[in-house]
Amino acid sequence: MALTLDEVRRIAALARLRLSPEEEQTFAGQLSAILDHVAQLSELDVSGVEPMTHALAEGVPLRADEVRPGLLPDEALANAPAREDTFFVVPRIIE
Amino acid sequence: MPVSDFQVVLGLEVHAQLLTRSKIFCACSTAFGAAPNTQVCPVCLGLPGALPALNAQVLELAVRAGLALGCEIRAKSVFARKNYFYPDLPKGYQISQYELPICVGGGVEIAVDGATRSIRLTRIHMEEDAGKNVHDVTAAGSGVDLNRAGVPLLEIVSEPDLRSIDEAIAYLKTLRAILMTLGVNDGNLQEGSFRCDANVSVMRKGATELGTRCELKNMNSFRFLRQAIDFEVRRQVELIEAGGKVQQETRLFDPDRGETRSMRSKEEAHDYRYFPEPDLPPVLVDEALVERVRRALPELPRARSARYQRALGLSAYDAELLVADKAVAEFFDATLAAYGSSPEAAKRAANWLNGDLARLANELGQEPAAWRITPAQLAEILRLQDAQTIGGPGAKQVVEEVFRTGAAPAEVVRVKGLAQVSDEGAIEAAVDRVIAASAAEVERYRGGNTKLLGFFVGQVMKEMRGKGNPAVVNALLKKKLGE
Numbered sequence: 400m401a402l403t404l405d406e407v408r409r410i411a412a413l414a415r416l417r418l419s420p421e422e423e424q425t426f427a428g429q430l431s432a433i434l435d436h437v438a439q440l441s442e443l444d445v446s447g448v449e450p451m452t453h454a455l456a457e458g459v460p461l462r463a464d465e466v467r468p469g470l471l472p473d474e475a476l477a478n479a480p481a482r483e484d485t486f487f488v489v490p491r492i493i494e
Numbered sequence: 495m496p497v498s499d500f501q502v503v504l505g506l507e508v509h510a511q512l513l514t515r516s517k518i519f520c521a522c523s524t525a526f527g528a529a530p531n532t533q534v535c536p537v538c539l540g541l542p543g544a545l546p547a548l549n550a551q552v553l554e555l556a557v558r559a560g561l562a563l564g565c566e567i568r569a570k571s572v573f574a575r576k577n578y579f580y581p582d583l584p585k586g587y588q589i590s591q592y593e594l595p596i597c598v599g600g601g602v603e604i605a606v607d608g609a610t611r612s613i614r615l616t617r618i619h620m621e622e623d624a625g626k627n628v629h630d631v632t633a634a635g636s637g638v639d640l641n642r643a644g645v646p647l648l649e650i651v652s653e654p655d656l657r658s659i660d661e662a663i664a665y666l667k668t669l670r671a672i673l674m675t676l677g678v679n680d681g682n683l684q685e686g687s688f689r690c691d692a693n694v695s696v697m698r699k700g701a702t703e704l705g706t707r708c709e710l711k712n713m714n715s716f717r718f719l720r721q722a723i724d725f726e727v728r729r730q731v732e733l734i735e736a737g738g739k740v741q742q743e744t745r746l747f748d749p750d751r752g753e754t755r756s757m758r759s760k761e762e763a764h765d766y767r768y769f770p771e772p773d774l775p776p777v778l779v780d781e782a783l784v785e786r787v788r789r790a791l792p793e794l795p796r797a798r799s800a801r802y803q804r805a806l807g808l809s810a811y812d813a814e815l816l817v818a819d820k821a822v823a824e825f826f827d828a829t830l831a832a833y834g835s836s837p838e839a840a841k842r843a844a845n846w847l848n849g850d851l852a853r854l855a856n857e858l859g860q861e862p863a864a865w866r867i868t869p870a871q872l873a874e875i876l877r878l879q880d881a882q883t884i885g886g887p888g889a890k891q892v893v894e895e896v897f898r899t900g901a902a903p904a905e906v907v908r909v910k911g912l913a914q915v916s917d918e919g920a921i922e923a924a925v926d927r928v929i930a931a932s933a934a935e936v937e938r939y940r941g942g943n944t945k946l947l948g949f950f951v952g953q954v955m956k957e958m959r960g961k962g963n964p965a966v967v968n969a970l971l972k973k974k975l976g977e
Contacts, residue, residue, distance in 0.1 A: 413765060415579055452572050452770035458778030459573075464514050464551035467521035469535030475640075476531060485530045486637030489581040492627050 400434045402427050497731050500696040503704055504662050504723065505654035508669060509647050510679040511623070511687035512555045518622050518646035519546030519589065526685055530628075530639035538622075538644035540584030545773050552646045555678045556596050556620050557779060557787045559648055562676055562794055565600030565618060567784055573620075573771040581638050582625035590649075592768040595619035596777065602652070602672070603796060604664040605814065613665050614653040620777075623647050648678070654693065654704060659723050663716055666690060667818060671795045675820045683714050690719060694726045696734070705730070706740040710754055712747045722747035726754050798823055802844075806830075807837035812844040815852075821862035822847055828869030833876050842876060850890060854897045866900030867893070874903045882963055888912040916963040918970065924957040925950075925970050939975050947971060 407427045411418050418426065469475075472485040481488035517524055520537035536544035560567050574592035597618035604611055623645040631637030650669065656662045670688055673679040681688050695707035710726055713719040725747075730740050745754040793801075795817040802813035817823050829843045851872075855865065875892055878884045884892060884907055895906045907913050915921060928950060929936055939946045950971050955962055 413577075413767070453772070453775045455775045457775060458570075459548050459775045461550035461553065462521070462547040464516050464549050465521060466516045466523045469520070469522045469533065470539070472529070472531050475534045475539060481634065483632040483634070483637060485532065486628065486631050486639060487531070487581075488632055488635045489627075489638055490635050492581060492629065492636040 400438060401431045402434070497728055499699055500727075500731050500734075501699050501701070502658060502723075502727050503654050503695045503697060503707075504656035504659075505693040505707075506652045506656065506662060506665060507691040507693070508650040508652075508666070509623075509689040509691075510559075510650060510673055512552055512646040512648060513677055513680060514549055514551045514555070514646055516549055517644035518549050518552050518620070519644055520544075522641075522644065524645050526687070528641055530637065531641065533641040534643070538584070539640060540586070540643075546589060546771075548774065548777070549646060552620055553596075553777065553779070554783070554787060555646075555676075556618065556648055557784060558676050558791065559650075559673060559678045560597035560600065560618055561784070561788050562672055562791055563597075563600040563602060563615060563618070563650075565597035565615060567779055568594065568596055568598065569779055570594065571596040571619075571777045571779075573774045573777070574768045575771050576766045576768055578766055580624070581636065582627050582640070582643065584625070584640060584643060588622060588624065589771055589774070590621035590768075591619035594776075596779070602665055602669050604661060604668050605810075606658075606660050606664050608810075611655075611661070613655045613661075616651040616653050618648055618650050621647050621649055654695070654707075659720050662692065662723065663720065666716065666719070668795070671818050671820065675792055675795055677792075683716070686714060689714070692719065692723055692726075694723055694730070695740070696727055696730045705734075706742050708740065708742065708754075709744045710747055711744060711757075712749075718747060718749050721749075721752050722754055725752060729754065795820070795823070802840070806835065806840035808840055808844055812841070812848060815848045816844060819862060822852075825862060825865075825869050825872075829872045829876075832870050833873035839876065843872065846872060846875075846893060850893050851897065854894060858898075865897070867897045871896050871903055878903060878907065882914065882916055882965075883907060884912055885914045885961075885964055887960060888914055912961070914961045914963045915958060916966055918966060921954070921958070921962055921966050921970055924954050924962065925967070925974055928953040928957060929974060936975065947975075950975065 404423050404427055407418070407423050407430065410430070411423075411426075476482045476485065476487065479487045511524075512518075514524055516522060517538055520535050522535050522538055523533045525533065537546060557567055571591055572594040573589050575587040576590045576592070577587045579586055595617045598616070600615040600618070601612045602615065604613055623642050625638055625640035625643035628637040628639060652665065656665055670679070670681045673688075674681045679688055683689070690713060692710045692713070693707045694710060695705035697703065697705045708726060708730070710722050713722045726745065733740055744757045746757050747754050799810070799813040799817045802808040802816060803810060808816075816826050826843055826847055830839060833839055833843070851865075851867070855862065872893075875884075875889055875896070878892070879886075879889050888907070891910065891912055892903050892906045895901060895910065896903055932950070932953065935946055935949060939950070947968075951964070951967055954967050954971065955964075
């Protein structure tokens with residue numbers, strides 16, 4: 400299953416990746432190979448098998464609704480490239 | 495062709511913040527209004543390696559809402575990742591539910607102009623809220639506050655069953671009242687804990703195929719919702735009339751200009767690449783949980799309104815007004831518990847609550863929880879009227895003063911001198927003075943113009959500075975004028 404270059408560009412855009420023309424070629428080949436590998440699964444007849452979303456048979460564990468302290472603002476912001484008071488600062492957002 | 499040749503078709507998506515103490519996947523507080531980034535932890539900041547743990551109360555509240563709205567509660571539902579990039583979304587994905595939501599089906603009964611309609615629900619699912627972007631923090635860029643990131647939400651999606659703005663507003667108010675009664679949501683539009691997006695389309699009357707829809711966002715009051723839909727409907731009709739086509743897109747309401755405008759179009763914006771959340775196994779709901787929640791369901795507004803009409807003889811109008819706010823309905827019930835619950839008492843209490851108290855609450859901007867007047871005090875005011883200590887106008891003054899200050903009604907009557915005079919001697923003296931001073935009117939009255947009684951009552955009341963007992967005044971006037 401060969402991915403087109405347009406498909407590769409679209410996937411890259413969704414992931415916010417900027418690829419050079421050479422990289423687009425490289426990843427088109429690699430991604431296609433990965434898809435081909437996984438596509439082997441479609442050779443199996445799974446009609447009548449319920450789709451599985453998770454390997455555990457048990458349901459999600461539940462946590463009691465209790466508040467516990469989290470991080471201090473200075474800890475939360477420790478790796479922020481920019482901050483103002485206790486806000487993270489990001490490039491201006493225009494809606 | 496005017497707008498009236500088109501049929502409006504609306505579907506609503508409500509995001510209701512669940513009333514939990516902690517966030518959906520971590521133990522950070524959900525309290526509103528804290529300083530930025532003071533209610534955050536590695537989970538809701540999306541730090542590498544942090545794992546989500548589902549809050550049991552979120553599941554319980556989702557089941558409660560689903561049962562109350564007549565939905566099917568899925569025994570197994572699945573969280574999914576909705577992938578997109580935005581500064582208020584630290585993980586780069588929102589944990590939501592997609593193919594297998596917790597609730598499917600169900601509906602909301604609405605009443606518009608006396609007619610009842612059932613609006614079908616498509617689904618209800620659990621998800622986490624995003625953080626908040628603040629644009630005026632610094633010239634260097636936008637501020638991001640992640641206190642809200644991970645706050646639990648229910649998304650309640652209706653079918654495109656609504657056919658007018660009035661129906662949309664009725665649907666939202668009904669749904670809001672139900673969620674508030676259930677203790678699922680606080681109903682606060684301004685703080686954003688009850689938010690609504692509207693899918694709007696138009697089609698020519700008689701057409702069977704729905705038109706292309708636009709999704710409207712950013713309407714944080716019923717008034718804005720009305721303005722936004724109204725604007726959008728006219729925009730779509732004009733577009734179609736001019737030979738154009740409606741593009742499916744998301745449009746933002748601008749309250750300053752009263753118009754909707756296209757959000758910067760992102761071609762890929764709709765490709766969320768949902769997939770099952772690998773960090774959370776499926777949500778299993780067993781019959782025991784469903785039954786436990788079902789048994790604990792409170793009386794819902796619709797049932798309460800029916801009870802008020804059936805058992806207390808209230809009009810549908812009065813009953814619907816009372817049940818629209820759970821706290822008001824509870825105030826009403828408590829008043830009747832303190833005073834007695836005859837149909838007559840119910841009507842009087844309803845008149846106060848839907849009349850003067852609603853007006854005062856609106857003027858002072860007070861939610862019922864903050865009212866100073868208590869049900870016991872309203873009951874006492876009713877009894878002061880029964881004992882003829884105060885008349886109607888006096889009662890209005892007492893209610894207003896108690897509402898503003900919380901003072902005891904009897905004390906207000908005393909301090910303001912509102913007690914009405916029922917003493918026949920005092921009233922007779924005033925009646926005599928009025929009759930003596932109004933010879934011409936007396937003659938016309940005795941000549942058959944009995945409508946003048948009102949004039950005499952007014953004069954006597956003026957003479958007595960409004961404190962005469964109207965029944966006694968009326969009786970004495972009729973007797974003396976008849977002589």
